[in-house]
Amino acid sequence: MTISKGQHATIFTLKGRLDSNTAPQFEKQLQDFLVSPNSHLVFDFDNLEYISSAGLRVILNTAKAYSSGPYHFAACAMQEHVQEVFEISGFDSFITIHRSVDESLSALDKDQESKSEA
Amino acid sequence: MDVSFQIMNDLSELNTLRVQLQALRSVWLLTPKTVAEINLVLEEIVSNIIEHGDRTKKHPIHITLKKEGLELTMVVIDEGPSFDPTICAPPDTTLPLKKRQSGGLGIHLVRALCQCCSYTRANDSNILTMKRTLPEECR
Numbered sequence: 001m002t003i004s005k006g007q008h009a010t011i012f013t014l015k016g017r018l019d020s021n022t023a024p025q026f027e028k029q030l031q032d033f034l035v036s037p038n039s040h041l042v043f044d045f046d047n048l049e050y051i052s053s054a055g056l057r058v059i060l061n062t063a064k065a066y067s068s069g070p071y072h073f074a075a076c077a078m079q080e081h082v083q084e085v086f087e088i089s090g091f092d093s094f095i096t097i098h099r100s101v102d103e104s105l106s107a108l109d110k111d112q113e114s115k116s117e118a
Numbered sequence: 119m120d121v122s123f124q125i126m127n128d129l130s131e132l133n134t135l136r137v138q139l140q141a142l143r144s145v146w147l148l149t150p151k152t153v154a155e156i157n158l159v160l161e162e163i164v165s166n167i168i169e170h171g172d173r174t175k176k177h178p179i180h181i182t183l184k185k186e187g188l189e190l191t192m193v194v195i196d197e198g199p200s201f202d203p204t205i206c207a208p209p210d211t212t213l214p215l216k217k218r219q220s221g222g223l224g225i226h227l228v229r230a231l232c233q234c235c236s237y238t239r240a241n242d243s244n245i246l247t248m249k250r251t252l253p254e255e256c257r
Contacts, residue, residue, distance in 0.1 A: 053224035081154040090211030
């Protein structure tokens with residue numbers, strides 16, 4: 001997994017498999033971002049080929065951590081299997097899934113603009 | 119056609135599971151999505167067995183896969199403590215984010231991806247049988 005910083009958002013690029021073996025490590029890497037969010041967060045799923053409930057648990061905790069503060073969490077570019085797992089679990093009802101990183105970033109920018117206007 | 123293999127009650131064995139299923143892919147003409155779904159079902163069951171059992175006592179988990187036409191039968195047998203995943207209460211996946219919890223999601227995924235799950239306890243073993251109809255392209 002790689003972490004990069006955009007103008008308003010931090011982007012996590014997920015790779016390979018998010019399962020019972022890899023989820024704990026992923027959660028550790030995320031810890032600082034969950035405890036004190038300081039920008040929007042985007043998960044780029046393009047290179048993630050597999051997710052199980054252990055991975056979903058980390059995603060749920062992430063969505064919860066970003067649900068109340070000023071920063072938002074978005075997900076994008078899911079492969080068919082990963083999207084199916086999200087839908088079966090009902091996660092698509094509270095996580096916005098965009099088609100690409102660019103789409104996520106422009107959606108978050110729009111949020112940012114509407115907030116600064118308000 | 120039957121395929122059987124055995125793994126131990128250790129999370130690192132999920133890699134063995136993945137490799138075994140990848141090997142079946144070309145033999146049974148499975149699509150990548152089908153392999154991922156079968157992998158998911160078996161991972162959820164195996165990780166439940168490991169988490170509910172005594173991790174200090176090593177015991178094997180036997181997995182048998184049988185493909186007849188488009189019907190796939192998966193049988194998982196382990197000698198851990200009695201545990202029937204089929205009676206776990208399903209999570210409410212329509213709850214708003216604030217009320218959602220991650221517990222029970224694994225079994226929920228198994229139920230969604232299998233048409234039939236049945237459990238018996240025999241010879242001090244848990245025997246879980248799951249059936250799934252494969253898509254036409256796996257014929």
